[in-house]
Amino acid sequence: MRPQKPTAFLWTVGVLVGLLLAAPALILIPMSFTEGRNLVFPPQGFSLQWYESFFDSRQWMSAAQHSLTIGLCTMVLSVVLGLPIAMMLARSRSRLLGVANALVLGPAVVPPIITAIGTFGFMAAIGITRSLPGLVAAHTVLALPLVVISILASAQTLDRNVELAAQSLGAGPLQVFRHAVLPPLLPGVMIAAVYGFATSWDEMIVSLFITGPQYTTLPVHMWNQVRNVSDPTVVAVSTMLVSLSTFVLVVAFVVIRVRRRNGRIGKAVTDG
Template sequence: MTRLLIAIFAWAVLIFLVAPLVVIFPLSFSSGNILTLPVPGYSLQWYQDFFFDGRWLSAMKNSFVVGIATMIIATVLGTAAAYGINLSEFRGKKLVLAALSLPMVVPLIVTAASMFLAFSLVGLANSLTGLVIAHTIIAAPYVVITVLASLRTFDPNLMRGALSLGAPPLTAFREVVLPIIMPGVASGAIFAFATSFDELVIAIFITGPGEFTLPRQMFAGLREFLSPTITAAAVIMIVLSFILLFISETIRRRGERLTAARINR
């Protein structure tokens, strides 16, 4: 009886969380010009409007450019930071970790306002370059955390052995350390891309009027006129999120299998 109640409660919570996402799908295929349920009919007109409208295509392009650039920079910096922290023992190590995690806990509106003031002084405001730097700041902590989790299963003696055999530090890291912690690095990269691709508040502060990202274009559409094209954009973002989650879970399970295989050896 207890298990049945737990199962019912779990399904009820799941439906409560997923229902708003499910409603978007029929709305995105509506043949009407306003958002109403039930839909008057079904059509692909709003997806056609999304893929043939220059504003939406430009916004999607900017989101991918910024997301990929953020993912690369945040992954490199976050992996290096996690590896250095894991190997080092020093006073204030927990304080450093707390400082690196601040972008995850500080309200985005506070972060965005601070970045806008700082970037305005150095000419990075109203630019995609500034947005990439800003997104890297908030995305790097996710990489640090996932890579640190992977490094817990890494034996430092392997790195020392490679160095003792004459391998340069960078080569030893690339050939010995990186393959072992790759699941954590890949997961961190996915989280960094997702964080950048879905971010709105900082984009409003940092980007200029001609450099909209997809979330900012959706926000502008909500303010100017409630077009059903927004629902098509929302469905595309939801599907992309599910794909990223599937890739992340696949990488995690593969990493667990590889770790178990090494232990069994």
């Protein structure tokens, strides 16, 4: 049975809900081009001075570089750890599967402040607070549940017969994984990588507990600026972050759609 297309009513509700959720971010965009030094809406005049202030500031650029480095490290580490965990959860028949699932997904349901306090206590005991490895480890713990969920959704749809066929033809474990397992998992892995990077890029509460002057992240620096001064540069940075997140999601969506379409075309050619 072919899936039914959404009705006009559902499209309307979806668009309205989307606009409601996006309204706070959309309001920030015109405010970032204001000429005034205060955060007011509607903005006063038009100017790019606050974007120039961001790129000319050593503190802003240093915080952005730290967030980018930590985000990329978190993305790679969370995917490397999340891939085997997701495969284990998808294929295991152990009675302890529920316990393992709860342990992996626990950080996603625990309040962030509780996670921050526990993370600070643990990392202070081993002496890695205010360091790059400590931030990467903390962000990886937070990103891992979303990464596992994304890859698990693709892992549960794998056809084991394809792997058995590859093994019967003499393929080794690495060849089976590369040619029979990884290609259908790739869309889920790509989405998981985006989630891993986005989780680290936006994280502030845990970072406030374990960050230091040498590795101040962009969200932490934004928080300090909002608390101490009324600087429209914060709004300009927020606009760039929203634009970057939207761009990454659109690119990931397009790549996944193209891969799925090419896969359907290849399957049709093979069946024909």
